[in-house]
Amino acid sequence: MADTPTEADPDPHEEIMRATYRALREHGYADLTIKRIADEYGKSTAAIHYHYDTKDDLLTAFLDFILDQFKDTVHEVETTDPEQRLELLLDKLLVDPRDHQDLLVAILEMRSQVPYNDQFRERFQQNDEYVQYLLRTVIDQGIKTGVFDDVDTDHVAQALMIIVDGARTRAVVFDEEDSLETARQTAAEYVTAALVADD
Amino acid sequence: MADTPTEADPDPHEEIMRATYRALREHGYADLTIKRIADEYGKSTAAIHYHYDTKDDLLTAFLDFILDQFKDTVHEVETTDPEQRLELLLDKLLVDPRDHQDLLVAILEMRSQVPYNDQFRERFQQNDEYVQYLLRTVIDQGIKTGVFDDVDTDHVAQALMIIVDGARTRAVVFDEEDSLETARQTAAEYVTAALVADD
Numbered sequence: 001m002a003d004t005p006t007e008a009d010p011d012p013h014e015e016i017m018r019a020t021y022r023a024l025r026e027h028g029y030a031d032l033t034i035k036r037i038a039d040e041y042g043k044s045t046a047a048i049h050y051h052y053d054t055k056d057d058l059l060t061a062f063l064d065f066i067l068d069q070f071k072d073t074v075h076e077v078e079t080t081d082p083e084q085r086l087e088l089l090l091d092k093l094l095v096d097p098r099d100h101q102d103l104l105v106a107i108l109e110m111r112s113q114v115p116y117n118d119q120f121r122e123r124f125q126q127n128d129e130y131v132q133y134l135l136r137t138v139i140d141q142g143i144k145t146g147v148f149d150d151v152d153t154d155h156v157a158q159a160l161m162i163i164v165d166g167a168r169t170r171a172v173v174f175d176e177e178d179s180l181e182t183a184r185q186t187a188a189e190y191v192t193a194a195l196v197a198d199d
Numbered sequence: 200m201a202d203t204p205t206e207a208d209p210d211p212h213e214e215i216m217r218a219t220y221r222a223l224r225e226h227g228y229a230d231l232t233i234k235r236i237a238d239e240y241g242k243s244t245a246a247i248h249y250h251y252d253t254k255d256d257l258l259t260a261f262l263d264f265i266l267d268q269f270k271d272t273v274h275e276v277e278t279t280d281p282e283q284r285l286e287l288l289l290d291k292l293l294v295d296p297r298d299h300q301d302l303l304v305a306i307l308e309m310r311s312q313v314p315y316n317d318q319f320r321e322r323f324q325q326n327d328e329y330v331q332y333l334l335r336t337v338i339d340q341g342i343k344t345g346v347f348d349d350v351d352t353d354h355v356a357q358a359l360m361i362i363v364d365g366a367r368t369r370a371v372v373f374d375e376e377d378s379l380e381t382a383r384q385t386a387a388e389y390v391t392a393a394l395v396a397d398d
Contacts (some may be wrong), residue, residue, distance in 0.1 A: 105314050109374045112311040115304050158386040166365025173310045173323050186358040193392030
């Protein structure tokens with residue numbers, strides 16, 4: 001469904017992002033070319049270059065696009081209960097990616113290029129800060145309402161991101177179907193130990 | 200000291216591995232060439248090709264070399280106390296790499312190539328299996344002697360590797376000096392919660 005434009009007059013930016021997504025899943029980061037994205041887009045490379053000067057500019061926009069998609073799914077979380085919100089957030093981070101192994105592969109390649117690519121670094125940092133902010137907010141809310149212990153919120157949020165990033169790396173390197181599942185369980189154990197240990 | 204040959208008649212394999220290490224730290228994976236390794240080695244590219252057909256063969260041997268180095272440092276751990284052994288093992292995994300940020304960068308690049316490189320995949324899997332074996336052994340020993348709870352050893356070993364790999368990925372992507380430190384603390388908290396919770 002994500003690949004099917006439903007509007008009469010589709011936004012070219014969004015169309016190119018969806019084409020990039022399909023091209024990345026099919027060819028991977030190293031073999032990605034503007035030509036291959038254009039083929040998925042169904043237009044010429046000039047039509048892509050009209051919007052993006054370089055492949056890196058396009059991929060940087062793609063990292064923004066992924067974050068926006070993630071924000072949309074987070075906004076769907078309607079519960080205000082901190083324990084439930086934290087569980088659902090961890091599901092978004094560790095259960096949803098199970099259907100997107102090819103995307104995890106491409107993202108790990110882009111991550112490994114961060115030491116040589118400031119645009120990528122900046123986007124990955126922004127994305128990480130946003131997710132950590134969400135985690136801190138829900139943990140703080142739980143502390144305020146007394147369901148969580150009074151912990152070092154920064155540390156717990158960082159610890160959870162370490163678990164998330166470890167699972168995503170291992171899902172690629174070891175092609176382990178259960179890396180994300182094991183990590184989801186590890187995150188749940190950690191949350192229980194760190195946040196509700198004194199109950 | 201690791202870069203200084205001390206033997207009168209150095210093993211060419213080991214010399215080439217040390218040259219590869221220096222070249223990787225200086226140039227990174229993407230810009231690594233046999234020429235650059237040869238420059239570090241102080242001999243011709245032919246002298247390298249005499250031992251290794253391709254750059255991938257050489258880098259695969261390098262991944263073996265890193266594991267051997269790790270095995271050597273693990274063998275230095277003399278204590279037989281399971282709790283202490285586990286602590287020291289986690290130090291080897293999360294404290295020692297702090298001085299080798301450049302190597303972490305190169306390793307993440309090689310890891311991201313695993314989906315396209317079976318030799319790399321095999322070596323990373325072997326290394327991971329070896330470390331998990333060490334973790335399981337010490338945890339099992341602790342369970343037998345009654346200092347650890349009777350847990351799912353496989354799961355705890357995998358959970359700890361998720362934390363290790365998450366920290367190493369984040370150390371590269373976010374250039375965070377404290378990723379490994381935060382992960383070391385997270386691992387300690389997890390060990391306490393999973394293994395000695397009932398004390």
